[in-house]
Amino acid sequence: MRWELDWLEHRARLTPSKNAIIDEETNKSWTFEELDKRASAIASWLYARGARKGERIALISPNDVCYFDLLFACGKIGAILVPLNWRLSRYELREILADCTPILIGIHHKFKALTPQLTNDTVSSFIVGEESYEEIASYPISNINEQISETDPLAMIYTGGTTGKPKGVVLSHQSIVWNAINTIVSWGLSMEDTTINYLPMFHTGGLNALSIPILMSGGTIVIGDTFNGPKAVESLERYQCTIVLLVPTMYHTLIQTKELEEASFPFMKVFLSGAAPCPLQIYEAFYKKRLAFKEGYGLTEAGPNNFYISPEDAKVKRGSVGKPMLFNSIKLLNSDGSETQANEVGEILIKGKHSFSFYWNQDQATQETVQDGWIYTGDLARRDEEGYFYIVGRKKDMIITGGENVYPLEIEHWLNAHPEINEAAVIGLPDEKWGEVVAAFISIKKPSSLEDQELKSYCESKFGRYKIPKQFIRLEELPKTHVGKIDKKQLKEIGSSMGRA
Incomplete structure (x- = not known):
């Protein structure tokens, strides 16, 4: 391996005795030197x-130190780690395994029952997360002489598949x-x-958003598995966390706990939200406690980190993800291919060395997504006069009703407030007269007698008539979805079935 690619070995040399990983459940810790030796x-x-x-090495496991073990181990031999979403059905898992064709699959002992369904004559398994795995982690170290370049693949993360068949996003050492x-x-x-990381580590948010950057900088990752609001508050304070990334659904749970009300978080620099646009009332809950809060934007194919905004600016530019980071470029394109002007909505294009390499076995999808080095994300945003970006939503989620474009996110923010x-x-939802009608799916706090007319009047105080939901x-x-986003594909199915009823 080219020595300069093995940054974990270098970090272990610089800060050998510093804690790299702590397991929240057991409180067991590993230093950088121990992590590199493993x-x-x-x-x-x-x-x-x-x-x-x-070669591909697959892994199916809850959040565990084995993710780091196997990612860095694959890096040392040039293999490709393929973390699998354990929430998928056995059929879906077999479909992904047939696509990526691993030679080995690590299976956490909690999922040992899956072994007969996921292994065959061409792929064998080994158990992680128990004593037999610790024997592997202390195997005699030998010299491995593989010539690895920075553009060689290191990981392959499958997309959620909410818009079709999951795609294997190939991430190089460089990205x-x-x-x-x-x-x-x-x-x-x-x-x-x-x-502390509660995001699933089979997802780029759990692996790449904060975990790898903090380890590279010499910081510490606390591995959390199951998210629980009161427990999360306790762990954030106990481990003196300085930064945390959660998804909006986690924050929604967190702000309703008495533990958050009582906590002071003396070491916390900033709370980050990602994976989906964050309702503005979550901002408000943190600002009331004088806690720094902001959100970001990314995707498996790019980063996932692409923007920076200071907590001070986030208070003024509420809902903005900020400006492009130091080593990547962003532009917004109109449907005619021209760049947008200030406050015009356009598709987000991203370029940088953090970009993915290609989709595994899907050349056409790769060519459609990457053009002239730019990733066409399918997401929509606007940029204000000062250069701050605001995510509007998915291009495919934009509603065209009676010839008018409606962006769901602004209505969602208002309803969530x-x-x-x-x-x-x-x-x-499909409509013969208008093409589509705006439909809002809501869950109501109990007790409540919130009627449709009250909701329509509430929306009328903010929006033009064509944006007001016709159905609640x-x-x-x-x-x-498995990463905590609201599943709009399933909502469309629910709405369509109601229309047929």
């Missing part, structure tokens, strides 16, 4: 079992390293930083 041992074990440059460098420099991370609404999501559909809880 990765070298596991790399030697994988190599002895035929893993070579370019992962440059996302970390860009984040450290733009966000000002250091070895003094500690975070209503004191009797828990959560809201807005989609377009009440659900006990809005459906979520």
Whole structure:
């Protein structure tokens, strides 16, 4: 391996005895020196079992130190880590395995029952998360002489598949390293930083948003598994966390706990929100406690970190993700291919060394997404006169009703600000007259007698008539994807079935 790519070895040399990883459940910790030795041992074990440059090593596990073990081990031999979403069905998991064709799959002991369904003559398994795995982590270290370049693949993360078949997003050493460098420099991370990670580590948000950047800077990652509001508050204070990234659904739970009301977070620099646009009442809840709060934007194919905004600016520019970070470029395009003017909505295009390499086995999808080095994200945003970006929503989520463009996010923000609404999501449903009509799915706080007419009057005080939802559909809880986003694909199915009823 080219020595300059193995940054974990260098970090272990610089700060060998500094805690790199702490497990929230067991409080067990690993220093950088121990983490690097584990990765070298596991790399030697994988190599002895035929893993070579370019081979895929799959992993199905809850959040666990094995994610870091195997990512860094794959880095040392040129193999590709493929973390699997354990929330998928067995059929979906087998479909992904058939696509990426790993030679080995690590299966956490909690999912041991899946082993017969996920292994065959071409892929064998090993158990992680128990004593037998610790024997692998102490395997005799041997010299591995693979020639690895920065553009070689290191990880492959499958997209959620909410718009079709999941795609394997191939991330090179370069893309992962440059996302970390860009984040450290733009966000000002250091070895003094500690975070707790509750985001699933099979997702780029759990692996690359904060975990890898903080480790590279010499900070500490606390691995959290199941998110629980009161427990999260306790852990944030106990481990003296300085920064944390959660998704809006987690924050929605957090702001309703008495533990958050009572906590002071003396070490916390900033709370970050990602994965989906954040309702503005969450901003308000943190500002009332005089806690710094902001949100970001990213995707598996780029980063996932792309913007920076200071907590001070986030108070003034509420809802903005800020400006492009130091080592990436952003532009917004109109439908005719021209760049937008201030406050015009356009598709987000991203370019930088943190970009993904290609979609595994999907050349056409790669060519459609990457053009002249720019990633066409399918997301919409506007930029104000001072250069601050605001995410508007997905291009595919834009509603065209009677020839007018409606962006669901602004309506969602307004509905979420209503004191009797828990959560809201807005989609377009087919309509013979208008093409689409605006429909709002809401969950209501109890007790409540919120009527449709009251909701329409509430919206009329903010929006033009064509933006006001024609339907308000009440659900006990809005459906979520495996990463905590509201599942609009499922909402469309619910809305369509109601229309057929």
